[in-house]
Amino acid sequence: MTLIYRASSISTPQKVNLCFNLAAMASLSEPATWLDRLQEQLKVDIDCMDPDESRKLLPFKPYDQTSNQRLVYEQMTSTENRDLLLQVARGYKHKGWEAILDRSALLSAKNIDNIQGRVLLQTSAYHAYDTQKVVDHARSYVRELERVGISRDRVCIKIPSTGPALNASPILLKDGIRTLGTSLLSLPQAIAASQAGCLYISPYYNLPWYHAEPGQWPNVQDPALEHPMTPRILQIIQTYRRLHEETGKEQPMLKPASFKSPREAMAMGELGCEHATIPEDILQRLALLSLYENPPPGEGPSSDGTIPPRLANLATMDPLAAPGWTGKLASTDIDYLADNGTALTRAIDEDPVTKRGLREALEGFMVNELQSKNAIEEVLKQV
Numbered sequence: 001m002t003l004i005y006r007a008s009s010i011s012t013p014q015k016v017n018l019c020f021n022l023a024a025m026a027s028l029s030e031p032a033t034w035l036d037r038l039q040e041q042l043k044v045d046i047d048c049m050d051p052d053e054s055r056k057l058l059p060f061k062p063y064d065q066t067s068n069q070r071l072v073y074e075q076m077t078s079t080e081n082r083d084l085l086l087q088v089a090r091g092y093k094h095k096g097w098e099a100i101l102d103r104s105a106l107l108s109a110k111n112i113d114n115i116q117g118r119v120l121l122q123t124s125a126y127h128a129y130d131t132q133k134v135v136d137h138a139r140s141y142v143r144e145l146e147r148v149g150i151s152r153d154r155v156c157i158k159i160p161s162t163g164p165a166l167n168a169s170p171i172l173l174k175d176g177i178r179t180l181g182t183s184l185l186s187l188p189q190a191i192a193a194s195q196a197g198c199l200y201i202s203p204y205y206n207l208p209w210y211h212a213e214p215g216q217w218p219n220v221q222d223p224a225l226e227h228p229m230t231p232r233i234l235q236i237i238q239t240y241r242r243l244h245e246e247t248g249k250e251q252p253m254l255k256p257a258s259f260k261s262p263r264e265a266m267a268m269g270e271l272g273c274e275h276a277t278i279p280e281d282i283l284q285r286l287a288l289l290s291l292y293e294n295p296p297p298g299e300g301p302s303s304d305g306t307i308p309p310r311l312a313n314l315a316t317m318d319p320l321a322a323p324g325w326t327g328k329l330a331s332t333d334i335d336y337l338a339d340n341g342t343a344l345t346r347a348i349d350e351d352p353v354t355k356r357g358l359r360e361a362l363e364g365f366m367v368n369e370l371q372s373k374n375a376i377e378e379v380l381k382q383v
Contacts, residue, residue: 034262034296035059035286038276041269041301045255046115047279049075049107058283064117065108066202066257066277068158068182069125069368075107077375089379097376101369102137105144112150119150120180122158125365127165128183131340134159134168142177156199158182160362161189162348163341169196170337181252183361185229186354187329188347190236192336193252194243202277203236204258205229205268207353208360217260222297224267224311228319233271234307235329238315243332262286266296270308320353 031037036059038044043063049071076085088103108119121141127133138157145155157177159165161184169179180200181193185207193201205227210217220226233256240251255275259265262285268276278286289296302308307315318325336344348354 031291033287033291034266034289035283037291037296037300038266038269038286042273043117043255043275044283045117045275045277046283047071047257047277049111050078050280058287061114061116063115063275064120064156064255064277065111065115066120066158067108068122069365069372072101072107072121073368073372073375076101076372081107085376085379086383089376090383093380093383097373097380099140100376100380101372102140102144105141105150106148108145109148109150112154118154118156118178119145120156120158121145122182122365123160123165124369125160125362126369128160128162128362129164131164131167131171134165135171138168138172138177138179139175142175152176152178156180158202160358161193161201162358163192163337163344166192166196166198166344167337167341169193169198173197180255182257183358185232185357186347186351187232187235187239188334188336188344188351189354190252191239191330191332191334192341192344194240194249194332195335195337198252200255200275201236201252202255202257203229203233204357204361205233205256205264206258206260207357208258208364209356210260211258219261221263222267223261223264224270224298224308225314227264227267230267230271230311231314231317231319233273234311234315235318237272238307239329239332262289263297267298270298270301271311272301272305272307322350322352 031040039060045064045066046062047066049067075081084106088100092100092103108121112119123134123137127137141157142152142155156179158180159168161181166181172179178199180202181189181198182202184190184201184203190201206217218227224230236254244251253274255277256268256273257277259278259282262282265276265278265282265286299308299310316327330347334343348358
């Protein structure tokens with residue numbers, strides 16, 4: 001099983017000086033760092049549940065705060081949240097470990113004043129192929145969030161980009177619950193998320209095994225031009241723009257995730273993504289890179305909102321496609337949600353990269369959920 005994780009590369013002396021540097025940068029009228037420039041181009045979301053990270057390390061409020069099973073486990077078992085976990089365990093012990101885990105909404109409440117937008121919680125990877133269980137889990141999260149004072153307009157529930165899970169989105173939308181399609185690696189998944197009425201999608205810019213096996217990571221100098229996932233991001237953007245023009249319907253906003261370098265995060269601005277979900281180690285590195293001494297690659301987003309000319313030809317390529325790919329892109333005329341998502345399941349099965357990436361992402365989150373279960377059961381022995 002593969003775990004999706006991040007690894008900080010910021011030294012202790014750099015971290016000590018970082019807060020002072022950011023405070024000084026915040027007073028400048030002109031962008032001074034890569035992070036300054038990026039937050040002019042898109043909404044910066046924080047891939048972290050630690051309120052200290054967003055409150056102390058950034059010269060501005062991040063937009064959304066995401067989470068997943070790994071981040072919840074890390075925060076739930078941290079020393080700082082020990083008393084909170086004990087309190088929840090005492091109050092919910094008669095409901096079982098899953099109810100205690102859903103009460104992780106309390107962790108989001110600690111950070112709500114440090115962000116501008118929404119908190120995101122992710123439904124169980126074990127429910128990825130069961131529509132009703134996704135619906136039930138999402139509603140459980142929302143109830144817990146509302147109990148701690150977070151209204152639905154500040155919530156988004158992350159659901160796996162499978163046919164059955166995305167079929168939960170229209171049901172939840174009737175309840176005023178917005179969703180994000182996660183574990184997303186392909187255009188068919190993105191089209192399905194549009195058909196499902198998702199508010200956001202989070203394409204993985206790096207495949208899960210790039211994190212587990214760093215030697216496979218394409219550590220390129222100009223990710224917007226050279227990274228193998230860029231063409232798929234561009235295809236999604238172009239498809240959504242066309243669908244909006246043709247139908248007038250709101251399309252999901254892109255907030256790519258799974259970055260391994262500051263250059264990759266900067267590429268999202270040039271590609272025209274609305275958001276980028278960035279872990280704290282990459283945010284720290286972005287804040288230390290000078291625009292003037294070390295300018296980022298690329299040209300920035302085009303002034304008219306179209307794909308920059310230097311990248312236009314990438315939208316017809318797919319370095320990640322299966323051998324024998326004909327060059328034909330997924331059709332928006334296909335109903336990917338019909339019959340419990342049969343067409344989406346078929347499209348995923350026919351794309352080896354998406355099939356493997358989705359499987360490994362879900363397996364990793366299952367491991368994290370089991371870690372949380374074990375931690376909760378140990379606490380229940382003490383209360």
